[in-house]
Amino acid sequence: xxxxxxxxxxxxxxxxxxxxxxxxxxxxxxxxxxxxxxxxxxxxxxxxxxxxxxxxxxxxxxxxxxxxxxxxxxxxxxxxxxxxxxxxxxxxxx
Numbered sequence: 001x002x003x004x005x006x007x008x009x010x011x012x013x014x015x016x017x018x019x020x021x022x023x024x025x026x027x028x029x030x031x032x033x034x035x036x037x038x039x040x041x042x043x044x045x046x047x048x049x050x051x052x053x054x055x056x057x058x059x060x061x062x063x064x065x066x067x068x069x070x071x072x073x074x075x076x077x078x079x080x081x082x083x084x085x086x087x088x089x090x091x092x093x094x
Contacts, residue, residue, distance in 0.1 A: 004056035004070070009047040012058060012068040015083045016040060022084040053078065 004012065020036050041049060049070075050056040056070035069080040 001057055001059050004050050004053075004058055004068070006047050006051060008058055008065065009043050009050070011065040012050070013040065013043060013046045015065055015068050016046075016079065016081050018084050019081040023082070049078070 017037075017040055020033060020040070024033050024036070040046075050068075053070040054073045056068070058065050058069075059067040063085075065083070066086045067080075067082045070078050072078050
């Protein structure tokens, strides 16, 4: 686990997209998923959002980035997403 850096933007945004498209259907209704997909931010906005968080962490292993999470200055978790290839394990199984 390490801190987010701007060069992680593309890979971490892909984790978000994959989590919405591939993992969410097992738990959420189609209309919820369709509401989230258009709200995936541009790479520039995604990078700004994560860079301006109180903390943004990623889980990276040899095969790439597996998870992203960030904490806003309000104390709220904005994103906590796991790539489908490692979903439903550990904390993501709760």
